[in-house]
Amino acid sequence: MPEGHTVHRVAVLFRDVFVGHPVEASSPQGRFRDGAELISGQVMSDAWAVGKQLFVSWSGGMVLRVHLGIYGAWSVAGDTSESSIGAPRTRREEGFRRAAEDSFPPEPIGQVRLRLLSDAVVADLRGPTACELLTPDEASDLMATLGPDPLVGKPAKNKARFVEKFQASSTPIGVALMNQKMVSGIGNVYRAELLFRHRLDPWQPAKSLTQEQLEDLWDDWTVLLKQGVKTGVMVTRGDLTPAGRRKALRSSSWRHYVYKRTGSPCLACGTPIAMAEMATRKLYYCPQCQDATPPTGG
DNA sequence: TCACAATGAACAA
DNA sequence: TGTTCCTTGTGAC
Known part of the structure; x- marks a missing residue:
C-alpha cells in the first residue's frame, strides 16, 4: 500500500516492463485525457521514485508525476508476475487478471485515470491524488523539496x-x-x-x-x-x-x-x-x- | 443504501 | 484548525 516501498516497487516494475518501449497512454475515465494524449506513443525513458512520488520520463521530454495518496493503486496484467501495487483492490485485481488472460488488453475496471499499455503489459492507475505532466525543471524543483530517501542518492x-x-x-x-x-x-x-x-x-x-x-x-x-x-x-x-x-x-x-x-x-x-x-x-x-x-x- | 474509513496531502482561513 | 479531493471496500442499517 502506498508508503515509500510501494512507489519504489512501481518504479522497479516500470523499469522492468516499460522503459525502452513505446507505450500507449489513455485516460478511460477522461480526467487525464489531455495529458495522456501528450505522451501516448512515446518511449518510456526512465521511471524512478522519491519517497511517495513516482516520476516517469518520456522520449518527448516530459515527466509524468504520480502520487497515490491514501487509496491510489496500479492494477497490472499481462506478461508480468505483478498484479497490484498500491491500496488494496483484491477482488477487482483477480477479475482484472482473469480478464487479461482471456483477451489482452482487458477492459478497464472502475475509475481508471491513466492506462499505460505496451505490447505485453497493461498498468491501470486508479484513485491517485496527483497525476500530471511536468517539465524536467519542474520535476527537479519538486524533488528538491523532498527529504532524504534511503534508496535515492548516496x-x-x-x-x-x-x-x-x-x-x-x-x-x-x-x-x-x-x-x-x-x-x-x-x-x-x-x-x-x-x-x-x-x-x-x-x-x-x-x-x-x-x-x-x-x-x-x-x-x-x-x-x-x-x-x-x-x-x-x-x-x-x-x-x-x-x-x-x-x-x-x-x-x-x-x-x-x-x-x-x-x-x-x-x-x-x-x-x-x-x-x-x-x-x-x-x-x-x-x-x-x-x-x-x-x-x-x- | 448509506456512512465511513483508509498506508496522503494541498489549501483556505 | 478545518475542509476538500481522489476511489473502493466494509459493515451497519
Missing part, C-alpha cells in the same frame, strides 16, 4: 541530511517522521512501527534525540524500506520466527507491533496498545514501552 549523505534536519527541529518526532520535507516515504504505518521499534515517545521533540538515536532510526528505516520493496508488504515486527514471517506476508494481523492494535496487549510488555490523533492521523503506540502520554490527556 547513503552517507542521506543519513547526514536526515540527522541534520531532525536535530534542527523542535517538532514532535511523531509529526516530523510524517513530514515528507523531513524524510521521504514514511507513512502512518511505518511511523507508528518505527517509533515502537525504537521505544520512542512520539511527543518528544525531534531535536531531543541523540545523534546515535537518530542514526539508528535512519538505519532502521533503510532496512524496513528495502524489505518492503522486496516483498511488497510492510512487515515491521522483528520478533517473528521464519514461520511467523511467512504468516505475516499473507495476513495483516501478524505484521505489526502497534499499528491498528488498539486495546490489544503490547507484544513486548502486555500493556494495552493506545491510540491518539497526531498530525491528523491515527497514531498507535505502547504507553509503557514508549513511556508516552498525549500532552492534552486525550
Whole structure:
C-alpha cells in the first residue's frame, strides 16, 4: 500500500516492463485525457521514485508525476508476475487478471485515470491524488523539496541530511517522521512501527534525540524500506520466527507491533496498545514501552 | 443504501 | 484548525 516501498516497487516494475518501449497512454475515465494524449506513443525513458512520488520520463521530454495518496493503486496484467501495487483492490485485481488472460488488453475496471499499455503489459492507475505532466525543471524543483530517501542518492549523505534536519527541529518526532520535507516515504504505518521499534515517545521533540538515536532510526528505516520493496508488504515486527514471517506476508494481523492494535496487549510488555490523533492521523503506540502520554490527556 | 474509513496531502482561513 | 479531493471496500442499517 502506498508508503515509500510501494512507489519504489512501481518504479522497479516500470523499469522492468516499460522503459525502452513505446507505450500507449489513455485516460478511460477522461480526467487525464489531455495529458495522456501528450505522451501516448512515446518511449518510456526512465521511471524512478522519491519517497511517495513516482516520476516517469518520456522520449518527448516530459515527466509524468504520480502520487497515490491514501487509496491510489496500479492494477497490472499481462506478461508480468505483478498484479497490484498500491491500496488494496483484491477482488477487482483477480477479475482484472482473469480478464487479461482471456483477451489482452482487458477492459478497464472502475475509475481508471491513466492506462499505460505496451505490447505485453497493461498498468491501470486508479484513485491517485496527483497525476500530471511536468517539465524536467519542474520535476527537479519538486524533488528538491523532498527529504532524504534511503534508496535515492548516496547513503552517507542521506543519513547526514536526515540527522541534520531532525536535530534542527523542535517538532514532535511523531509529526516530523510524517513530514515528507523531513524524510521521504514514511507513512502512518511505518511511523507508528518505527517509533515502537525504537521505544520512542512520539511527543518528544525531534531535536531531543541523540545523534546515535537518530542514526539508528535512519538505519532502521533503510532496512524496513528495502524489505518492503522486496516483498511488497510492510512487515515491521522483528520478533517473528521464519514461520511467523511467512504468516505475516499473507495476513495483516501478524505484521505489526502497534499499528491498528488498539486495546490489544503490547507484544513486548502486555500493556494495552493506545491510540491518539497526531498530525491528523491515527497514531498507535505502547504507553509503557514508549513511556508516552498525549500532552492534552486525550 | 448509506456512512465511513483508509498506508496522503494541498489549501483556505 | 478545518475542509476538500481522489476511489473502493466494509459493515451497519
